[in-house]
Amino acid sequence: MIKGNKAKILQKLKHFGILYGAFTALFFIYFAPVVLTGNLLAPDDDRTQSLPAFLGERTIWTPLVGAGWPVHADPLAQIWYPVSLVLSKIPMPVGWNLFIVSGFSLCSVFLYLYVRLITGKRFPAIVSALVFPLCGCMLAELRHAPVIHSMAYLTAILFVMEKLSRRHSLAWLATGMAALGLCVLNGHMQFVAYILVVVVLYAVFRSLTMKEGQSKFLIDIAALIAVGLAIGAIQILPTWELTKFSVRSKFAFIDFLSYSCHPIQAIGLVTPNALGAMNSMFFNIPYFGLEARPPHFMYLGLLPLITFSAAFLLLRGNVLTLFWLSTGILTFLLAFGNATPLAWILYNIPPFGYFRALSLLYPIAAVSFAIVCGIVLARLMVEKLARRRIVVFAATLFCVACGAISLSVQILQEIIELPERGSLEGTLPPFWENPAILVPFYGSILILVVFLAWLQKPNWRPLKVALLVVAVADLAYVGWFNEWRTAPVPVATTQLPASLPKYRDLLTASNQRLLPSRGVSSSDDECPPNLSRLWKVPSASAFGPLLNTRYLEVLGITEGGFIPVPWTFTSDFRGFDMLAVKFLTVPHGDNRLADYKANDKPIFKKLAEIGKADIFENTRAMPRVWMVGETRLMADADIVRSIRRGELPEGELFDPTKLALVSDAGMKSEGFTSPPKAVRVDNFSGSAKVVSIENRKVLLEAETGTGGFLVLSDLFYPGWKATIDGRQQEIVRTNYVLRGLEIKPGKHSIEFRYEPIYLYIGGAISLLGLLAFFGLLWKALTTKEETSEAAQELAQ
Incomplete structure (x- = not known):
């Protein structure tokens, strides 16, 4: 049969x-x-x-x-x-x-x-x-x-x-x-x-x-x-x-x-x-x-x-x-x-x-x-x-x-x-x-x-x-x-342009990122998303229909990954800095970045002309991970405004190297239950560094004599778990889009690991679906079907 x-x-x-x-x-x-x-x-x-x-x-x-x-x-x-x-x-x-x-x-x-x-x-x-x-x-x-x-x-x-x-x-x-x-x-x-x-x-x-x-x-x-x-x-x-x-x-x-x-x-x-x-x-x-x-x-x-x-x-x-x-x-x-x-x-x-x-x-x-x-x-x-x-x-x-x-x-x-x-x-x-x-x-x-x-x-x-x-x-x-x-696409477009390996290696070594100002419209020399992932270049830009709303809002880019024209950010904007954007690329001859200054010094320094692009260095770019001695509770709208204007609601300057901003509304929508809490440490001292960054795991080391708050410049997203010295601790959404942890005095080993629950549930359901499919297929193979219909099909 x-x-x-x-x-x-x-x-x-x-x-x-x-x-x-x-x-x-x-x-x-x-x-x-x-x-x-x-x-x-x-x-x-x-x-x-x-x-x-x-x-x-x-x-x-x-x-x-x-x-x-x-x-x-x-x-x-x-x-x-x-x-x-x-x-x-x-x-x-x-x-x-x-x-x-x-x-x-x-x-x-x-x-x-x-x-x-x-x-x-x-x-x-x-x-x-x-x-x-x-x-x-x-x-x-x-x-x-x-x-x-x-x-x-x-x-x-x-x-x-x-x-x-x-x-x-x-x-x-x-x-x-x-x-x-x-x-x-x-x-x-x-x-x-x-x-x-x-x-x-x-x-x-x-x-x-x-x-x-x-x-x-x-x-x-x-x-x-x-x-x-x-x-x-x-x-x-x-x-x-x-x-x-x-x-x-x-x-x-x-x-x-x-x-x-x-x-x-x-x-x-x-x-x-x-x-x-x-x-x-x-x-x-x-x-x-x-x-x-x-x-x-x-x-x-x-x-x-x-x-x-x-x-x-x-x-x-x-x-x-x-x-x-x-x-x-x-x-x-x-x-x-x-x-x-x-x-x-x-x-x-x-x-x-x-x-x-x-x-x-x-x-x-x-x-x-x-x-x-x-x-x-x-x-x-x-x-x-x-x-x-x-x-x-x-x-x-x-x-x-x-x-x-x-x-x-x-x-x-x-x-x-x-x-x-x-x-x-x-x-x-x-x-x-x-x-x-x-x-x-x-x-x-x-x-x-x-x-x-x-x-x-x-x-x-x-x-x-x-x-x-x-x-x-x-x-x-x-x-x-x-x-x-x-408009045929040459196979060479899948290869990293000859002008970019140097900067890719620098970014990989420092665990920082590049941002193409024109996003998906960029030339290859500007390193457009998502080709940047294929080329192994860490990019702050992204392209797709489901990009994170908060991320787009705080960085000021669109679904195409580009900065809308005319540019609306000012010299006080701290989004590039806290997202570890070390390099920005613009079309060759575009010198608008040179006009941005802080304390009469240029924020963006032109490094080189690379093919059809110019590459600038952000002199205020922060590392991938750092520690601060103070966090403040704020409404989400105020956090975004503080980052984009570089100024807190009270009129003080916002310095992300010293202060982290935490939502006062909590994070129930992301599946977290702990109430928000402000942290303030007098005479703060502490530092953190990256040990390794993998696709689903980030290892860090932190040392502080006073205790403090650690900020990781990676997207806050459900499914990420954190442990400090092997003990689990809930992650705090920090600076609107990043991950933060409260750290006690001492030297600590910190691990972030991605464990998406919906992937596991969906995978289990898919496995059941596949079992039903193969079971039905096996039954079809072992069940006698009407030969007249099969013969008619073969005749056709």
Whole structure:
């Protein structure tokens, strides 16, 4: 019995492997300008976020980012994601490029399987499997590798759900659990939430359209969700804890709307390059549109637009088509943020109010319309249409296309006439010569002609090939002007620039940090986060969506890790000093730091010009650990104000080398119970030094004849425990973001150790989820299944 079921599963895996290999080869061919030149498919955020996570050390905590960072709790670090873990072992650039391409390939494979299952036809499935990964939003989101992989798991779960709606199968149920678990471990929690909504809606829809077995189907889906989330609990629980202390803990509606699509970007549905090509040029036309999402992000392809229209104009009602049309239209509208009331409704539904970038709903709209495309093509292959209906349809589509292009021309003209776009006057060709208008116009005519010819003989292979070729060529051509090709990343970017080893060694020896003023926008010579972690350079900067709110507030940086322009800190600011920021980097020629002085002496001293950057030394930088003789209780707002202004509420100067500030509100939110207490030691004497700093452990030595208070310039975060001479002592949140301990007279050995409770709880739940998954898989191997269904699958 085991051998028989094993053979069936191996046959299915073989079929999957063939599909995966074919689609992978196709995408490698498309991305050849980058992969064959030895470069990386890592534009924009991938270069500074996903790539360092992919290649970096998979540790629980790192002291190299910010003032310390819980890597395991950062979902985009993907330390538990098996695909990233395995492919990171392959030498660069092959490993990374395969990681990116695998996301596209998996999207194609599972979308092909799903559309073929619901239509019973190969050709529509192939079309859907290619038009979705090549659409504008997917190629634009190549800058966010987790987005691509999340969409792959959505298509996988849909395929499994459709299988389960037709026949209960333990093997497919286990496959769905694994897909959802991998989706969570992939790390894009926003997509996990979106995908769960789609899964629940699809489950309800399918249960309403099933003739029998609804209860068993819904139980299967509930088990799939429960075990899938359990597998991902090792990521979910630590991320939930991290979110409580991040900027996402309190998200205003205006923040929720950031990075949404703008209505004017709908121009990209028909003329994707009307505003030029971002990070490139479209026939010598530079990009002059909005920064966040260029119009080509909206491009779905001309064939999906034609089939979208056909779903309304040619075919009678079909419930599956209506479901995906409704899903696509709803997510399409939501992607435009405040342009509709839907955004406000979504904002008030937990947990969606903690997310931003509603444009990330657009890939779900795109896959919905790709599925509709496959369904419509399949129905057109079997449904005989009257010539009169075809003529009316063609005429309507031609008029709509002309109207859409005319509207694009009008919008373009209004943009050019804006005062801030005055420099464009005379630089753009007239509309009748503008390739951004002419190419979509002639392209739409070509695809419409091929589509109408195919309608006459929908099962004739040459016409099917012709329709597939023009549909793919249309999308591939638009995607050719995307940043993946125009801004390839050399493998050398993963190596420390030749100008920085000297300063890295100095920082490592002194246990201090560097701060790039431009954060994630820095050149390599400025040492941007999070590449700095990959290069082993201790950095006070960080980049990510879940950065600690207090840390950003006290240091005065943003989620991008940079100091906002114009700089608002003064010479009295002590944040750099107490966070042990020894070096600051700025673009070459930026001398603003030289203007900061204390007692008529410069605070920042220019050391050298290193490549495209200048590096300055902070002469007031404090060591990693020190002792003071006094602590004062203050409100958190007063502590931040004292650090940023260098002045206490009473008017005294704030000197962090002599005084530590402790919150008078206690630390209950961080899980600590001891009440706050002020310390004051007369005639204080004492010192402390670092013995060693490891990822999860810090060893210190302190000596004081009077007793005092020790301050460690590392981030205060739940899970850190401290012992003094082997006896546990509770850590005090000091100077708003740092760790402090009260020290008694004498010589002491001090140890800080990271023991994250939510990691342990999440790990235990994940272990139970994996046991349930493997138990189900074993039962599937040892249970006799209906051979007719298996034989039918193998025949397909």
